[in-house]
Amino acid sequence: MANKRVLVSILALGIAVTLAGAGTWAAFQDTETSTGNTFSSGTLDMKLSNDGSTYTDGVTATWTSPANFKPGDTFGNELRFTNVGSVNINHLYMYPEDLTNSGGTGGIKLSDKIIITKVTGHITRDGSNLVWGNRADFIGSVVGNRDGTLTLTEFCSAKFVAYCLSPIIFGIFPPILKAGDHKDWGLIIEGKFADDADNHYQGSSCTFNMRCRGSQNSPTEGFEEITGNGAD
Ligand SMILES: [Ca+2]
Ligand SMILES: [Ca+2]
Numbered sequence: 514m515a516n517k518r519v520l521v522s523i524l525a526l527g528i529a530v531t532l533a534g535a536g537t538w539a540a541f542q543d544t545e546t547s548t549g550n551t552f553s554s555g556t557l558d559m560k561l562s563n564d565g566s567t568y569t570d571g572v573t574a575t576w577t578s579p580a581n582f583k584p585g586d587t588f589g590n591e592l593r594f595t596n597v598g599s600v601n602i603n604h605l606y607m608y609p610e611d612l613t614n615s616g617g618t619g620g621i622k623l624s625d626k627i628i629i630t631k632v633t634g635h636i637t638r639d640g641s642n643l644v645w646g647n648r649a650d651f652i653g654s655v656v657g658n659r660d661g662t663l664t665l666t667e668f669c670s671a672k673f674v675a676y677c678l679s680p681i682i683f684g685i686f687p688p689i690l691k692a693g694d695h696k697d698w699g700l701i702i703e704g705k706f707a708d709d710a711d712n713h714y715q716g717s718s719c720t721f722n723m724r725c726r727g728s729q730n731s732p733t734e735g736f737e738e739i740t741g742n743g744a745d
Pocket of ligand 2: 653658659660664
């Protein structure tokens with residue numbers, strides 16, 4: 514107890530001396546201040562393109578049938594992606610969803626006869642040009658009936674198709690969509706009207722949406738990854 518009181522007295526004395534000496538003991542001094550300590554966030558802004566030249570927030574009719582679509586006819590297109598923001602996109606998620614069918618006879622669904630033959634990613638950046646392996650069969654083995662074909666109906670039952678870049682794939686470094694508008698990634702989907710579609714499928718139609726999400730990181734939600742990360 515006695516020691517504590519002594520310590521307090523010494524501290525009080527020290528403060529008093531400092532106050533008293535502020536004017537008397539002035540010497541060379543300098544004072545500088547750090548001002549403007551602010552925080553601001555970057556942007557993450559993905560845009561899509563059907564033709565690889567005009568990019569917008571969302572596109573329509575990326576994959577459509579040729580006129581007078583008939584069994585055996587094929588279709589295909591590459592949906593291109595770019596990131597015009599300042600924050601890199603490391604993961605891409607494509608959600609095939611909102612499938613609707615109409616027309617035809619006998620209660621058929623045209624989407625049962627739309628066969629997805631190719632699903633793959635395509636990166637082009639810094640002079641590199643790399644196409645992922647075709648994941649249509651693999652997706653079919655996960656979400657389909659394993660009969661060797663991936664129908665649009667089955668494809669749209671997939672939760673999503675995910676892509677990212679593992680560190681250093683054949684000289685291409687992550688991220689998958691680099692900030693700064695590099696127009697560096699595409700999703701290629703090709704398909705055909707099944708050869709065995711009968712007359713019930715005449716005059717029928719179907720439509721689906723492909724919702725695409727670019728993420729700075731992997732979402733925390735649980736997911737079933739139905740494509741591999743790497744190229745092959
Ligand atoms: Ca956007
Ligand atoms: Ca199937």
